Amino acid sequence: MKIAVDGMGGDSPENNIDGAINALADSQIEILLVGEPKELGRLLSEKNYDQERLSIIPSEGAILDTEQPAMAVKRKPNASINICSGLVRKGIAKGFISAGNSGATFASSAGVLGMFDGLTKPCVGGPIFGFSPETLILDLGLNVDPTPNQLIDFAALGVSQVKTLYGINNPNVGLLSNGSESNKGNKLVKESFKLFEKSSINFYGNVEGHDIATGKVNVIVCDGFTGNIILKAVEGMGYAINKFLEKNITENKYKDIINKVSENTNIMREFGGGPVLGVKGIAIVAHGASSSTAISNGIKTISWLSKKDYINQLKKELEEIRGSINND
């Protein structure tokens, strides 16, 4: 199975390369490493790897973190991220991973792979607190003012992901709100609550901020504005708590424990990021500071999702849940 890796994305091309090489431990995987041939060639020349299963696919021009993503993606059709999306679109690669400008990954995967009907922007979801690893939350990003129908779609995307990734049947879904009672919420949540009740979703009801840590539900649905703020709040708090612990508990025997706090509050960095949801192909958006382990985990995730027929499962779930709210 061929998997495309954006060699140029992220803080360190070397982590992309090391991650790609590590992923070759799975003998079924072949890597298409996309990027500037000269730079990638130079870095690869210092490594040991199975050259038959890792090839360089040339790209031209990089999209910088400072560029406006949608514009840059259009202006640079041969940038590494666009070549990656194209390889998946053409069926050459089963999926791609990029640690580059995440806005560009969204724009390129949406534009090149296409979105499922009814969705306007990609959605990102995943567990954000490692001590509660089987609670997925979405949207974490782009959909800052979604409609109630889009929240229903996010629930479907989440349910499908939890079924595929964690093997959980009939996962339950909560709407993130400012109280657990059914009358709590802002306008969006109150309107959505009625749709969720009507749907075939295994709807738990409203859940609260602390439920990112209680494991009460498998899927937490929220608008991308709130989700993004919580994701970053978890990272920021984790960082501050970690610094405090490192300063005050210096004994070596506790190092792993303290590292665990850091890892579990910065799950995106450690676990290879999440799939771009709503696009018609497998695209993994990784943290800019992804380690080589994160990249190889992301590649393994692509292989796993592809074997599970992930995109068709998503499509089926979307159709089923959408159907349930339209049957009057």
Add this chain to the structure above:
Amino acid sequence: MKIAVDGMGGDSPENNIDGAINALADSQIEILLVGEPKELGRLLSEKNYDQERLSIIPSEGAILDTEQPAMAVKRKPNASINICSGLVRKGIAKGFISAGNSGATFASSAGVLGMFDGLTKPCVGGPIFGFSPETLILDLGLNVDPTPNQLIDFAALGVSQVKTLYGINNPNVGLLSNGSESNKGNKLVKESFKLFEKSSINFYGNVEGHDIATGKVNVIVCDGFTGNIILKAVEGMGYAINKFLEKNITENKYKDIINKVSENTNIMREFGGGPVLGVKGIAIVAHGASSSTAISNGIKTISWLSKKDYINQLKKELEEIRGSINND
């Protein structure tokens, strides 16, 4: 100075009483303990305290956590929370604190003390992450769908609070958003950004979720839906991290360090809650699980705020900042 304490509110009347008695250590403070005379008398009979400076003010009927606050406040005019608000309204007490049904505290203080013109619901603000104790965030509660003008008011309330509580001159203010760039945000934040830029507020720009922990700004403004979710997310995460640390680091010498993590992620419980903002009098809403220390800290806060002429300072700040956006 007389301060009213809701003796019936919260999980433990005994904590209210112990907190009230502890606060008498400040010889200027007199306590009006509001509640069922029989129950409070029985509990007080077992305590040592200066009886001349603590008297019981009788109330009838309690508002339960399960009741709809606004309705219950109307139906039970002699409930302890309403007696507390009335004592402040009449100028008998300089302020009150309640650990009871927080919705009832908001409804009673808004109804009995009255709101500043232009504000429709009380606002709650405070530091929510103890490792960043001088960053105040508001609204944390009721205003789930505020207007841009109301966010301006929240900023004014926050600025005034930070000036009074922390003695910070010209505090800077950030708008909580899904990215630091000026074009990031949902509809509310994008519209508010323009007003904030135009105002006399020392406006930093957009801040992100992690900035609850970086101390970058003194005041973070958000809608009450988002704020409430973050407040509870911090509590939930802190609880889970604390359990993990307690389980894995059991040596007694590290107990204080681990407790610090707990305290700093549940700041409302430890530090007596926050003032109800926007009402024309000092009302402190405390966590239902407030310790006696939290209650006595809350009482001290009332004394301090009253000496600082807090309510008039708030009014002045509101008028000044509102004026700055209306001067075309």
